[in-house]
Amino acid sequence: MMSRRRVGIVGFGNLGQSIFNAILNEPSLEVVFVWNRTKDVLRGIGGLALDNLEQFAEREPDLVVEVAHPSITARYGALFLSVCDYLIGSPTALADGLLEKGLRDVASTSGHAIYISAGALWGGEDIKKMADLDTLKGLRVTMRKHPESYRLTGQLAELAAEAADSDQEVTLYEGPVRELCPLAPHNVNTMAAAALAAHNLGFDGVIGRLVADPSIPDMHIVEVEVTGPGEPGAEFTVRTVRNNPAALGAVTGAATFSAFISSVRRAHGRGAGGIHLC
Ligand SMILES: NC(=O)c1ccc[n+]([C@@H]2O[C@H](COP(=O)([O-])OP(=O)(O)OC[C@H]3O[C@@H](n4cnc5c(N)ncnc54)[C@H](O)[C@@H]3O)[C@@H](O)[C@H]2O)c1
Secondary structure, three states, X not given: OXXXXXXXXXXXXXXXXXXXXXXXOOOOXXXXXXXXXXXXXXXXXXXXXXXXXXXXXXXOOOEEEEOOOHHHHHHHHHHHHHHOEEEEOOHHHHHOHHHHHHHHHHHHHHOOOEEEOOOOOOOHHHHHHHHHHOOOOEEXXXXXEOHHHOOOOHHHHHHHXXXXXXXXOEXXXXXXXXXXXXXXXXXXXXXXXXXXXXXXXXXXXXEEEEEEOOOOOOEEEEEEEEEOOOOOOOOOEEEEEEEEEOOOOOOOXXXXXXXXXXXXXXXXXXXXXXXXXX
C-alpha cells in the first residue's frame, strides 16, 4: 500500500482548519502536526497539536503547509526546507528578494521543493510558460473588492475608508507588486503568486492594482491582463476575469478555500530547488 504523505499545518485559522478537515477525508494524506501561535484553538485535536515549532522535524513531515502569516516564512522557511517540502500560503513574504533567494538556495541544496498555492490566480501555468520562453512582456493583476473586505493598515486603509463612505470606486494602489506586498500582505497573495509565475518580470515588473469598489458587497474580482510579443496595438494579449462570491467583509472568497485544498493535494513530485505553482 502506498504510504500517506505526512503533512504539518502551520496556522489554524480559517484556511488551516479547512485544510485539516479536508485531509481527514483524504486517503493519500495524513496530518502529523498542527501549530498555531495561540493554543486555545488547538484544543480538541489532541496529540496532533505541536507546542514548539522549532521541534516540527520530530513529527517527520513530508510537507509543511503555512497558512498563518508571511512572517513564518521569514523565520522558519529555511528550517522547513532543510527537512521537507514547503507550501507557502502567504507568498507576499517572497517580495523580500533576499529571502526568496535564500529559500531557493536551501531548497536546491536539500533537494526539497517550494510550492506556492495559485489561490485566485487564473492561468498561472500559462504565464509561467511564457516567462520560461521570455515571451511574457507585461502582466497586470487587478483585485477589486468591497472596501470592508480588505484588511489594510496605514494610508491604504484611509483610502479604503474614503471609498466606504462614498459610492465611488477608489484605486488604492497601482504599481510594482514588490512595494504593494508589505502594504497589504493579507490581500495580495494572488499578485505575489503571479509575480513568482512571471519570473522574467518578477515582483518589480508585475503590476498590481488594488481597487475598493462599494458596488460589489458580495464578490471578489481578480482580473489578469497578459501582454506578449507583437507590434504596439497588435500584440498578443489575454485577459481573464474571475468573479468569486464572498460574504460581505470576508477577506477570502469561498472558491479560494477549495482551490487551496487542491493545492495541498498537488504539492508533491515536482523538481527540487525551484518554486512551483500548485
Ligand atoms: N494564497 C492564497 O490564495 C491565500 C488565500 C487566503 C489567505 N491566505 C493567507 O493565508 C494566511 C491564513 O489565512 P486565514 O484566512 O486562514 O487567516 P486567519 O486569520 O483565519 O488565520 C491565521 C492564523 O494564523 C495565526 N497568526 C496570525 N498572525 C500570526 C503571526 N504573526 N505569527 C504566527 N501566527 C499568526 C492566527 O492565530 C490564526 O490562527 C494569511 O497569511 C493569508 O494572507 C492566502
